[in-house]
Amino acid sequence: MKTKVSLMPKVCLVVFVLLSMYSISARVYVPRGNFPDKLAGNITYVNITVHVLDFNGNKFRLDILNPQLIVTTFSYGNVSISKRGIDFVANLTGYGVYNVSVKYCDVLVYNRPTNVTSGELILRVNITSITVGVYTSDSPPLPLTNYSGYFTVGNCKVSFSWDKPTVYLPFGTFDYYLIFTGLTTKVEINDKFSVTPSSSRLEKVLPVISQVTLLFKTLNGLSPIGLNATVNVLYKGKILGNLSLLRSDKLVINQPPLDTLKLEAKYGSRKILEQDVKVDAQQRNVEVVLPIYANVVVKVTSIDYEPLYSQDLSFTLVTPFNEVIQVAPSREGTFIINYGFRQDFGRYILKIKSSILNDVFSYEFAINSQQVDIQTNFRNSYLYVAPKGASMLPANMSITVLYQGGGGPVVIKYLKTSSPAPTVNELLGFLPSNGIFTATVEYSGYKWTYNFDGIVQGKMNLLVPVFDVQLNAQDLDGKPLYGCVANLTVGHLSYVQQISSGQALFRYIPQDSAQLKIKCQGLEVASIQLLPRQVEEGSINVTARVKTFTVKVHGWFDKALPGANVTITVVSGRNSFVSSTVTDAAGTGVLRNIPIPLGSNITIIVSYGGLVFKKNVYEGEPNIDIFLDVFLDIGFLRLGLYQTVSIAVFLALSLAIGFFVFRRLSHIKTLKSMFEEAEYFEEEGEEEGLLQKFKEMFKKKKEKEEEEREEFDLFG
Helix, strand or coil: CCCCCCCHHHHHHHHHHHHHHHHHHCCCCCCCCCCCCCCCCCCCCEEEEEEEECCCCCECCCCCCCHHHEEEEEEECCEEEEEECCEEEEEECCCEEEEEEEEECCEEEEEEEEEECCCEEEEECCEEEEEEEEECCCCCCCECCCEEEEEEECCEEEEEECCECEEEEECEEEEEEEEEECCCCEEEEEEEEEECCCCCEEEEECCECCEEEEEEECCCCCCCCCCCEEEEEEECCEEEEEEECCCCCEEEEECCECCEEEEEEEECCEEEEEEEEECECCECEEEEECCEEEEEEEEEECCCCCECCCCCEEEEEECCCCCEEEECCCCCCEEEEEEEEEHHHCCEEEEEEECCCCEEEEEEECECCCEEEEECCEEEEEEEEEEEECCCECCCCEEEEEEEECCEEEEEEEEECCCCECCEEEEEEEEECCCEEEEEEEECCEEEEEEEECCHHHEEEEEEEEEEEEEEEECCCCCECCCEEEEEEECCEEEEEEEECCEEEEEEEECCCEEEEEEECCEEEEEEEECHHHHHHCEEEEECCEEEEEEEEECHHHCECCCCEEEEEEEECCEEEEEEEECCCCCEEEEEEEECCCCCEEEEEEEECCEEEEEEECCCCCEEEEECCCCEEECCEEECHHHHHHHHHHHHHHHHHHHHHHHHHHHHHHHHHHHHHHHHHHHHCCHHHHHHHHHHHHHHHHHHHHHHHHHHHHHC
16 A cells, blocks of 8 residues: 655645745845854744844834734744734843845745844834825826725725825735826826835826816907806716806816816806817916807997987897897997897897887898997988978867777877968877878868878978969959959869959869859859869869949030939849949049849939930940930030020020110210210311211211121121
């Protein structure tokens, strides 16, 4: 029967030899001295105080190192003793050379034959202190806190932290784990660290900087403070920082990673910006431009570029986010949008409500700059009313202007003239230039309607068809008519004017069919129908049946008879007219402005000194010649031809008789005178001259008698 030999002792021996060779080849402090060829045979127990120091000969800090992690083993032959700690008493079998090994966390840090010659033994092991420092990537780097980690050393995890950064590590290369939990980020590192006799620090620069400042600006470079928006900065889904732009335009993120951050800005519930922000160690301030314009000036003008400002207009702004904001433009037509969003987010709507029109007008616009111009179709409009053919508009004329909007007609202006006026010029305010309007003008039962499909050049022109009608009237002789009354009837309107110098003016006559009547002395002398176009022409020429009669009154031998009474009587139907005059020195009497209606009876009566003459005349007679039997007209004595002859014969006979008597008496007187003269001559003795004187006297007497005879023959 064969005996089995165990291989385990042999394997253990081989392992021990290999480990011994590895320990010798390692960089281990070896104390000077001679090693004996063999161990002492006699066993003498001694107590040895052992001090384990680090590689630099320093005592271990108990606040850093747990002494129980260090195990020192003394081996001699098949006898070994192990102790934990860095200061202890070993009960050895005596002085001499021992195979001493020291393990830290089961990692061999000392292994060599050691000559124990006294009661105190100092072992300098391959352990050194390492201080872990974590820094930012700033320039210069700044130390970080809030980190921790551990080194994997054998069967131990040697921990460190920002407040206890120093650890003891054996020589060699070890895995370590580092975690940094910053204010806004977390960094984890798994790496290896080689510990050498010269090692003292493990300094790790993390991809983190101390802080970054995000500066928010608008598209026009202004601060967005006051904008009701929030900003979140995220890294790998975690919010690193947030900001309300209502209060600040700066967001400071402490200890951000050197990486790309994600920035989100929201206005209400709608995202207005999503942007990647690259954190760079060389750039601490990052400018973020929001897609908005601050203090956007909106200028609202009319279609004529006039500032749109009126107390009758109210303005409402609807944003792309359906916010409704009341705005009030200044007198310059401008208002401010504190923050206006770029057109990417939609268009704004400006709603303009007119309290006069009771209608709303909408205008869309986009914001692409700090200045926005909105040209509306409103126009500052005026109502201009003028007569079409009159010098003035009449009083009590009403004007109504209506806007034909979607909700039905709306009265936007009503006025009434209190007195005649050349024109009416009223401000209507801002009206849509493409609106539909209706204007009505009413006057004395007449109504005119005007429809406007838009307002051209800001004026609503109304030409009212009222006219001044000039009447030019003449009589049948072509002379201007006077002293008569003209009556113009238009519809239910009646206008009465006195005709003077052949003219009468009718004002404010509506354009319609009319009837004109002229009466003189109560008799109608003209009546015509007028068409609307004749009223529009503004001038009417009428010949009235009025005439001037000239009556010449004379007696025998065409002798004018002044002072004769001339009376004309015109009878027309039941109406009559009587006019009288007296002849002048020429025997002429003029009867002026005599109405002679068609079909009337005209009678002229002339009376002179008891003589009366009556005659029917017609209108075509230019002059009327009246002969009266007046042969003798002396003072108050007016005699006809028969009367004059009769009186002349009587006077002639009376004169002849008287002459005869006178003649006889004259002869007697002459004879008597002759005898008296003869007596005288006798007394004077002039006898020769007496005879001659008698002859001359008889001659003269004879001539005188012949003259008287001739005169008598003339009367006889």
